[in-house]
Amino acid sequence: MAGCASAARSVMRALVLSDIHSNIDALEAVMAAAPPYDVVWNLGDLVGYNAAPNAVLERVQQLRDVSVRGNHDRACCGLYDAENFNSIALAAVRWTQRQLNEGSVEWLRALPKGPIYISAEERTAGPHSTRRTLAPGRLSTPVVRDGESTFGRDDKPDYKSNPCEIACVHGSLRDEDQYLASIADAEEQPIGPDCRITFFGHTHIQGGFAANADGEWMKLRPMYSKDDAAESYALDLRGPMRYLINPGSVGQPRDRDWRAAFALYDDEADRVTYYRVPYDVRLAQMRIQRAGLPEMLASRLRVGR
Numbered sequence: 001m002a003g004c005a006s007a008a009r010s011v012m013r014a015l016v017l018s019d020i021h022s023n024i025d026a027l028e029a030v031m032a033a034a035p036p037y038d039v040v041w042n043l044g045d046l047v048g049y050n051a052a053p054n055a056v057l058e059r060v061q062q063l064r065d066v067s068v069r070g071n072h073d074r075a076c077c078g079l080y081d082a083e084n085f086n087s088i089a090l091a092a093v094r095w096t097q098r099q100l101n102e103g104s105v106e107w108l109r110a111l112p113k114g115p116i117y118i119s120a121e122e123r124t125a126g127p128h129s130t131r132r133t134l135a136p137g138r139l140s141t142p143v144v145r146d147g148e149s150t151f152g153r154d155d156k157p158d159y160k161s162n163p164c165e166i167a168c169v170h171g172s173l174r175d176e177d178q179y180l181a182s183i184a185d186a187e188e189q190p191i192g193p194d195c196r197i198t199f200f201g202h203t204h205i206q207g208g209f210a211a212n213a214d215g216e217w218m219k220l221r222p223m224y225s226k227d228d229a230a231e232s233y234a235l236d237l238r239g240p241m242r243y244l245i246n247p248g249s250v251g252q253p254r255d256r257d258w259r260a261a262f263a264l265y266d267d268e269a270d271r272v273t274y275y276r277v278p279y280d281v282r283l284a285q286m287r288i289q290r291a292g293l294p295e296m297l298a299s300r301l302r303v304g305r
């Protein structure tokens with residue numbers, strides 16, 4: 001049944017969402033198009049930029065997901081001084097602060113700082129179990145020392161047979177506000193044999209990075225052929241590699257593709273599938289205009305920038 005958590009099972013499929021940014025129209029399109037899943041991992045920035053913060057928070061709270069906080073979440077609930085935001089982002093923060101009710105502010109303030117780690121046995125604990133299986137703040141073993149990766153030089157762990165862990169962050173493992181935008185950024189990440197896959201957001205760019213057993217990184221970018229219909233792109237994961245995976249932004253993509261972005265991680269198939277789905281972008285733009293938010297926030301949605 002599309003869009004609904006499945007019955008109890010021994011493997012796990014995680015719907016990975018990020019950077020919804022108060023875009024309820026994009027979020028509803030994603031939830032309608034989502035394949036069956038057991039858990040939702042939400043990588044932060046639920047609010048900011050778009051004009052439906054309360055509707056998005058209500059919808060997300062129904063999902064019983066694992067969420068980490070993003071910089072816009074912190075700014076909108078008063079945990080972070082947004083004075084260093086650009087003027088358009090700051091206008092949206094101030095507007096969002098006026099819209100949020102007390103319960104929403106409290107809920108945002110309680111969002112954990114990433115990374116959140118999810119181990120192999122925790123992943124098989126069944127649906128809706130993630131609230132009690134969080135292990136925030138436990139850092140994995142760094143594998144980059146003195147600028148050189150030690151991963152895989154002497155031993156090449158088989159992640160499919162060893163317990164492995166997954167991390168969920170907003171920016172990066174090092175810093176919740178870091179933009180993982182380049183291979184140089186990826187090379188700095190402390191990803192080791194006990195942390196094979198890190199799901200991250202913040203850049204609003206779908207794709208990510210992968211490293212082979214010799215520590216050589218490459219960019220991942222799903223390839224699509226359309227720009228006005230739903231599409232998916234499957235990435236089969238390989239045992240000795242490690243991954244930084246960005247599901248893309250639900251509510252404000254910046255990779256020149258206006259369609260809402262998300263991903264599904266299937267641990268039995270050992271696969272990440274990226275998705276893009278069209279949504280009623282005109283409606284989202286009208287909400288921004290009616291709210292009196294800067295026009296640029298509406299116009300950028302249609303061009304994915």
Ligand SMILES: [Fe+2]
Pocket residue numbers: 019021045070072202203204
């Ligand atoms: Fe964001």
